Amino acid sequence: MPQIIGHEHSKLKEKKLIIETDRLDLVPLTVAQYHHWINNISLLEKELECSYQAEPLEDIFLSILRKQFVVTKKDAKNYLYHTFWFLIRKTDRVVVGSADFKDLPDNQDEVEIGYGLGKRFNHKGYMTEAIQAMCHWALTQENVSCIIAETEISNSASQNMLRRCGFKTYQKGSACWWRLPKI
Numbered sequence: 656m657p658q659i660i661g662h663e664h665s666k667l668k669e670k671k672l673i674i675e676t677d678r679l680d681l682v683p684l685t686v687a688q689y690h691h692w693i694n695n696i697s698l699l700e701k702e703l704e705c706s707y708q709a710e711p712l713e714d715i716f717l718s719i720l721r722k723q724f725v726v727t728k729k730d731a732k733n734y735l736y737h738t739f740w741f742l743i744r745k746t747d748r749v750v751v752g753s754a755d756f757k758d759l760p761d762n763q764d765e766v767e768i769g770y771g772l773g774k775r776f777n778h779k780g781y782m783t784e785a786i787q788a789m790c791h792w793a794l795t796q797e798n799v800s801c802i803i804a805e806t807e808i809s810n811s812a813s814q815n816m817l818r819r820c821g822f823k824t825y826q827k828g829s830a831c832w833w834r835l836p837k838i
Contacts, residue, residue: 672735674792676784680743681754686731689724689738693717703741705748709773716771723755733759736766742785751776754785756793764800765834766793777812786820794837804833 674681682703684692691699696707710716720739727737736759742752752772760766768789772782793799804822806813808831814824822833 674740674788675745676788678745679751679781679785679788680745681785681788682741682743683735684738684741686728686734686738689727692739693720693724703743703748705741705743705750707750708775709742709750709752710771723757726758730759736760740785740789742772742781744781751781752785754782754789756789760796760798760800764798765803766799766801767803767805768793769804783816783819786816790820790835794835800837802835804835806831806833 671685672683684699688699688702691702692707693712696712700707712720723737723739727734730737736756739753739755741750742754743749744751750773752770754768754770757767757769768786770782770786790802793802802822804817806817814831814833817833817835820835822835825832825834
């Protein structure tokens with residue numbers, strides 16, 4: 656069971672949500688931290704006392720980050736549903752990946768989750784551990800009754816991870832969609 660804590664950050668002296676799992680700290684980036692991630696990653700690494708070794712900040716991923724940052728900045732009070740969460744390995748403070756809720760819950764109280772790992776961290780169970788914890792947190796929120804995810808038809812690793820987390824597949828157009836309802 657993940658532990659959800661308000662952690663006092665040593666450098667910032669502020670309370671901040673952190674979800675702890677056995678091997679990871681899941682840290683949602685504040686608006687300022689998100690800005691540093693895109694524009695000055697070394698400053699963010701220093702602030703979070705970590706080493707970023709996850710997905711390279713390039714091409715499509717960087718474009719997604721920039722677009723999502725605009726939304727996060729506009730709706731800072733709901734940043735937990737817009738920002739990316741770093742998956743920081745506890746043993747060495749290495750950022751192995753990131754995950755995000757892609758927007759506020761919709762009018763059916765569904766929220767979509769997205770995720771990615773650095774290639775060298777695949778097949779080690781980090782993403783299963785992180786998604787289980789983030790889903791647990793989200794499903795304890797009043798305005799969330801279901802978490803959804805989309806995978807490519809050919810991405811069996813992602814599909815298997817979602818199955819391990821309790822998601823069930825359903826059809827929505829030509830994509831492969833997954834649902835995890837509140838029980």
